[in-house]
Structures are given as C-alpha cells and as structure tokens.
Amino acid sequence: MTDSGATLRTSLERDELLVCPGVHDPLTAAVADSIGFNAIYMTGYGTSLSKTGYPDAGFITMPEMIENAANIQERIDVPLIADSDNGYGNATNVIRTVREYIKAGVGAIHIEDQTFPKRCGHTKGRQVIPREEAIGKIEAAADVRDDRAEDFVLIARTDARGTGDGSLDEAIGRANDFLAAGADVAFVEGPTDESELERIGREVDGPIVYNFVGDLGSSPYVDLGSLEEWGFDIVLFPITSMLSTIANVYADLSTFADDPVAAMRDIDDTFNAQPVGTLHEFSGFPEVVEWERQYLPDEAQDKYEDSLGDDLESE
Template sequence: MTEYGRQLRKQLDGDDQLVCPGVHDPLTAAVADTVGFDAIYMTGYGTSLSATGYPDAGFITMPEMISNAANIQERISVPLVADADNGYGNATNVVRTVREYIKAGVGAIHIEDQTFPKRCGHTEGRQVIPREEAVGKIQAAAEVRTERAEEFVLIARTDARGTGDGSLEEAIIRANAFLDAGADVAFVEGPTDESELQRIGAEVEGPLLYNFVGDLGTSPYVDLGTLEELGFEMVIFPIAATLATIASVHQNLQAFAEDPVDAMRQIDTQFNEQDIGSLHEFSGFPEVIEWEQRYLPDEDREKYEGSLGDSIQ
C-alpha cells in the first residue's frame, strides 16, 4: 500500500519538478505510461464525464472514483495522484475516504474545501465550507495517513479564491492551516495571474501544486521553469487526456460519417504510426499468453493450433 507513496515522496524530495499528465481511465493511463512519466494524475472531471456522462458537479460517487483509481494504478508502473473531491462528506466521511484510497494503492490524493455538491474548480458558483471545518477534514485525513500508510501523500486543496466573496489572502491562510494540520502539499486552486502565483509561492509555507488547466479555467499559462522558480514542485495537467480523447474521437468520427471505409483506413494508419505496437500488444495479450504457458495444462495451449484470428503470440 505504501510503495507508490514512497516513490512519490522520493520524487517530491528530489531536485526536479514533478509533471503529471491527467488521465480519466485505465486506457488513457496506459497510453501515458508508455510515453513515460514519473507520476500520473487521475482527473475528477474526466472520470465523471467518462464514467457517468455527467460533468464535474458532484454527480460521481466515492466508490466510482476509488474503483477508477484502483484500476488505473493497477495498470501503470508509476504513482497515481488521484482526485478525492471534497472527501464525500464531513470529517468522519473523510476518514473512510482516505482509508479506501489507501487500500486502492494509489500514491496520493487531494481533498478540497468545497461544499457539497462540489463542482469543477474552474467554473462559476463554487462555495467553500468554514475554515475551521475544512481544517478538521484535513486533520482527519492526515491522521488516517499516519495510522494506515505513512508514505501516502496528502495534498490539501482550497477553492477559497474562486468563491463569490473569495480572496487570495483567505486561500493562502487556508493553505497554511492545511499544512499545519498535516497535509504534505498545498494546492491553491484558481489563481488568476502570475502576480497571484508569486504571492502563493512566497506566502505558503510548504510544497505547492499548480493546476494547469489551460483555456478551460482562470489560471494563467505559465512556463514550467517559472512555476518551479516560484516554488511549485508539482504541476498537474488534469484534463489533457480527456480533451485529447474528445477532440480526436470527434475528428475521426466526423470523417467516419462521410466515408466509413476510408476513415477506418486512416484510423488504422494513424494507430500503426505510433510506437506502442499492435492493439493486442498494447492491451496486454502477450502477458496473458505468458500466464497460460506458466499455469495452464499443455493441452490447453493446443487451442492456438489451426485457429483463425490476428496473432497474439
């Protein structure tokens, strides 16, 4: 349960900034893993949209999120940083939420201080719970981490900057209070420009995460070197794979609607140009064959003799 947390802590303690692409399911995670990253991020928005068809507005449940996180972590070879929304309730609910994510084997989670139902941190209409209550939730999460898996990384997020009467000052106060309550990394959601990033870097007394959402949110485009200079040790690109998936599927299916046969040829060509092998290789059939050879009776392997189909051996 602590293997990936231990890896993640080692990476955070190193000199290099940790950059995590966002994925929404085991398939997109497997693609990211073949490219090669030190850690991968599971987006709440993309998980909700891909698993339920609904936006990031509090529709997805804790078991759905944890199941997705567990399946992703099983499929990849590096630590997963998972969105845990607002912990799915009050501080007592957070206790079970953190226990379940630890059982799922992921390297880290982040918990935010939004009310329920929560929503995407870069949309209008967000609200946060009182500061004291929010600190209690982080304290509960930190104590579970200490009791169950000390290497597990706890990231505390505040959305206070983006509420109707929110201020950067309140967000910074909360971030520091969360670190004092036991969080390992602070995550101030929604800074609006580089001057706010400078204040966060100067005034938050601990490791920082930056949420790079691009055109979908309020946070500015800033190059990674500048973010590192400002003190942001971890950068997530949460919606990267989700946007790429939607754009690619839409483009290809538009062509498919015009000429299915030609579009299928183009899709085949596009896939074969990637350096991930065949679909069967990518999906893991060679490992299945290895299991069969290791564990099944010799006569069971005779099913391959003379059978038709694309080779998976």
Template sequence: MGKTESVRKRFATMLEDDGIIVAPGCYDALSARIIEATGHECAYMTGFGTSASLLGLPDMGFITMSEMIDNARRIAGAVNIPVIADADTGYGNALNVCRTVREYEQSGVAAIHIEDQTFPKRCGHLEGKEVVSSSEMVQKIRAACDARTDPNFKIIARTDARAVMGLEESIRRAREYYDAGADVIFVESPYSADEFKQISEELKGIPLLANMAEGGKSPMLSADELERLGYKIVIFPVGLLFSATKAMYSLAEEIRVKKTDRDVQDQMWSFKQFTDFIGVSKCNELSQKYKTN
C-alpha cells in the same frame, strides 16, 4: 516490499528531492498506461475526466466516492508509477473523510487531494463554487491524516477560496491547512502569473501543487516556470481527455458522412501497434506457458 509500498516510498522521495513533479491527467487505465509509457514518473487521476468518461456528465458532484475509488484502483493497478487522485470534498464530514482515506489508501494510489468546497462540488474552474468554513476543512484534514495507516500516503489540501473570497483568504487558508497536517497545498485557480508568484512567496517552504487546467481560469505556465517560482508538483489534468475527445468526435463524424473510416486510418495507430501496446504478445506467451495438454 509490495508494489504499492514501493510506489508510495518513491513518491515520498520525489517530494523531498530537487525538481518539480510533472503529472499529466489520466481518466482510465489506458490513459494512465500511455502516461507511463511516454516516460512520465507520475500521473494524476482527474475527477473531471472520471465523471466525463464514466458517466458522460460534468464535474458537478454527480460522481460518487465508490465510482472514484474503483477508477483509482484500476488506474493504480495498471501502472508502476505514483498516482495522485482527486478525492473531491472527501465525500462528507470529517468522519466520512476517515473512510474516504482508508478506501483510497487501499486502492493503491500514492496521494489524494481534498478540497474545501461545499457539496455538491464542481470543477474548480467552473463558476458557482462555494466553500465551507476553514475550521471545518481543518478538521477534515486532521481526520484524513489520523485515518491513514501508511505515512507515505500523502494528503494534499486544496482550497477553492480564490474564486469565492479572494487571493488573500485562499493563502490564509492554505497556511491553516498546512498547519493542520497536510503534506502538500493546492491553491486552485490563481488568475495570473503574478498570483502564482505571490502564493509561492507567501507560502515559501510549503510544498505547493499547481493546476494547469487546460482552458481554465489560470494562465498556462510550463513546469520549468513553475519550478522557478517554487512549486513542487504540476498537474495537467484534462489535456489527454480533450485530445482524445476531439479525435474520437472527428472520427465519428467521418464515419457518419462517408460510411467508412478507411481514408483516415493514417491518423490512428495500426491494429498491431495497439495490440502490442496493450500487451497481446505477452498474454499469448503466458497462454502458451500455461497451456494444458
């Protein structure tokens, strides 16, 4: 059994087992490795973070499918835990979604989520979103399910209707998307803990994903709280990105002001710590093993 098949089977088992799946957000291979190294069993590839880190641009439809899939491939290749990847709107109509699914499936991720926003889309916690008709999204979900070749590759349907059309419409759409074949349902940006509870009660029996977007529109609930409400997956999509950005910004200012960073090196990993983490010792061992005379 290959790595990808094994990881996807593990994720499928995790969905069936008791307990909530906690997936911190990564935006590159290094952040994914940090998530794995700290003992997490799942990671989430954030589109918000991918756009910010690769393009230096907001999550407002600038990033392309090929750029997202390249990032997904690097992330999935760097770790041995399941990766859930953002696939935005599926990058077009139902026919485009078929290709999107095939490309993400080949990247090695365990699951993707597709949302019912219009294109160009934007981060689910930004203003100005619009959604397509639920019938159009249903066809995208059906196309996605038909296009996959591995049944353990999971399709997560996301609805952004809460901010546009209200909670009841988002719940109605969620049921419709699940009936269309989605494995997991993702109702984006509930506005309160009571709304999270109402979603879980009205969609009881359906695997649900909760998005704890740091600083977003939803209240920050813990994984334990969400598990008690009946949620199956929780993502923390941009915490690592925001933490890294704050640290890098502070260090860059330190260098600008003092023309050195020697006074803050206690706030960094040492050269040895980082090279050990990134695998220099293992690479040196392999170099010796395959050294020519």
C-alpha cells in the same frame, strides 16, 4: 506498484518540478505510462464524464472514483495522484475515503474544502465550508495516513480564491492551516495571474501544486521554468486526455460519417505509426498467453492450433 506513496515522495524530494499528465481511465493511463512520466494524475472531471456522462458537479460517487483510481494504478508503473473531491462528506466520511484510497494503492490524493455537491474548480458557483471545519477534515485525513500508510501523500486543496467573495489572502491562509494540520502538499485552486502565483510560492509554507487547466479555467498559461522559480513542486495537467479524446474522436467520427472505409484506414494508419505495437500487444495479450503457458494444463494450449486470428505473442 508496491509502494507508490514512497516512490512519489522520492520524486518530490528531487529539486525539479513534477509534471503529471491527466488521464481519465486505465486506457489513457496506459498510453501516458508508455511514454514515460514520473507520476500520473487521475482527473475527477474526466472520471465523472467518462464513467457517468455527467460533468464535474458532484454527480460521481466515492466508490466510482476509487474503482477508477484502483484500476488506473494497477495498470501503470508509476504513482497515481488521484482526485478525491471534497472527501464525500464531513470529517468522519473523510476517514473512510482516505482508507479506501490507501487500499486502492495510489500514491496520493487531494481533498478540497468545497461544500457538497462540489463542482469543477474553474466554474462559477463554488462555495467552501468554514475554515475550522476544513481543517478538521485535513486532520482526519492526516491521522488515517499516519495510521495506515505513512508514505501516502496527502494534498490539501482550497477553492477559497474562486468563491463569490473569495480572496487570495483567505486561500493562502487556508493552505498554510492545512499544512499545519498535517497535509504534505498545499494546492491553491484558481490563481488568476502570474502575480498571484508568485505570492502563493512566496507565502505558502510548504510544497505546492499548480493546476494547469489552460483555456478551460481562470488560471493562466505559464512557463514551467517560472513555476519552478516561484517554488512550485507539482504541476497537474488534469484535462489532457479528456480534451484529446473528445477532439480526436470527434474529428475521426466526422470523417467516418462521410466515408467509413477511408476513415477506418486513416485511423489504422495513425495508430500503426505510434510506437506502442499492435493493439493486442499494447493491451497486454502476450502477457495473458504467458500466464496460460505458466499456469494452465498443457492441453489448454491446443486452442491455438489451426485457429484463426492475430498472433498474440510479443515480437
């Protein structure tokens, strides 16, 4: 991607819902990209669990998140929307956070108004910072965007609905304040039913996001057509690759424990049935071979003569 923010803005200008599957690493991102989506989402929960083994409870750091985002964006051909948690500090910390995500080349980030340490937006025990402080963080993020990359998309998320005494009124008020402070898109986390989604669509004065977490959280399963009707612009499916990976690896390894050889054959057959080519083709080995031909001395090709292994050229 040369300008993923501009590409993402073009998608948002279309009069249709932008559907973004969630991925947790470059491998799952490459799978999503091979299927074809206009944008892909990097989940914070999945990044934390896959990189550290810990849940989305404030254990992962900014450099780890940015490294993952940069590697994902490098691997895919569409804009990445990345979780940036609560910006990893106060408004001054947010300045560096946004600068680093811009350098990573992603199309967008979302910043939330939770306290530190933060936690998954669909678990109990969340707390939010005062509204004035949260507005200051969004103002800082917007100023960095304007100074460094005007097309970079800033999504401002509020978790106020899910706090102990949170109300939808407070969440909608914060969302509108964040838009007024310079956010491009508002994100109200944790609406509990369709009537709340309708209110968000009606009362938030700008583009809006729905976080589709399914059975993991408090927000309802809804038809995508209804989201469009209510005025939503982006729908994130954050845990898609994470749940799929856990469920399928568990199932395969359970079979493997009983009969490793038969299980490996089934895994091979399942993989070969997908339209992604061989593992080497999917991972990009043919491109590496082409780089060698283009840039290395001719004698560097001698290593392929009479050597054993899969043919690494694309068919």
